[in-house]
Amino acid sequence: MECQECQQRPATLRYTQVINGDKTEVYVCDVCAKEKGYMTYPEEGYSLHQLLSGLFSPPIDNQQHTPKQQKNELQCPKCEMTLSKFKKLGKFGCSQCYQTFEEYLDPMFRRVHSGNTAHHGKIPARKGGDMRIKKQMNAYKEELQRLIKNEAFEDAATVRDKINALKKEMGGDDA
Template sequence: MECQECHKRPATLHFTQVINGDKTEVYVCEVCAKEKGYMTYPEEGYSLHHLLSGLFTSTNENQQNTARQQTSNLQCPQCEMTLSEFKRVGKFGCSQCYQTFEDYLDPIFRRVHSGNTTHHGKIPARKGGDMRIRKQVDAYRDELQRLIKNEAFEEAATVRDKIKELEKEIGGDEA
């Protein structure tokens, strides 16, 4: 297919635009796409930083304007880095930045880490048998405390029995 603008080069890009239910498709070459403003490239090209910094921006224009107004004065007291500088650079200036920009980090981490904001680690399949069981025991103990607090004693007894079984497996007498 040839470019719909210049009719000289092959069309390498396809743009679809839907406005009020009207669908418009355009097939253009890269040169015409740049000339007509369909796409723009930074002079130095795209880097990994540009790709990741796209995760820091929200898609809703109102959210962007509100966030800009709220964060325009947000600055780290120790290194004086602003939130906008952090978004541009992709790195913090000091350890105090984590506390200063704490409210803005969770959404970023969720996008970067597929919805997770905490790291639980990974246990090797071959060597981590006891470690996996100990983690399960700890999880059961937390559940047991919650059940006791909620006075669900029958369920708590079941969880207690599971803890005892797992402790027998690892051969320890953890109390």
């Protein structure tokens, strides 16, 4: 189909407008769509960060910030990165930014990471069996030392039995 505005290029955009129940469709090329204001987008396109932050962030008020509001905005003392600049770029300016913007990070992480704010690592299923057992055994050994230090010998005996059970599960006593 040909562009309805210039009749020179193929139409790549269908613009549909409904006003009071009257539906109007216009087929235009990219150039005409830009010129006529049917489509607006940044010249450099959208970055992956802009796409994801648009999907995961709550709607933003389009209120204009007054100069007074911008002066009071949270800013990193080391690199002078502002909170709004961080939200726009999706990157920190320095290591001090983590402490400066700390209270704003948890809600962002929760939105992006399905409610989680801490990374606990991931162990592949096919290789993870022994690794998980060793990790659990190390945790039990630390707990055993703590219990012995606190002279909770009955609880320590229970933890020792758990360690021995894990050793048998691994198939030996060499852990």
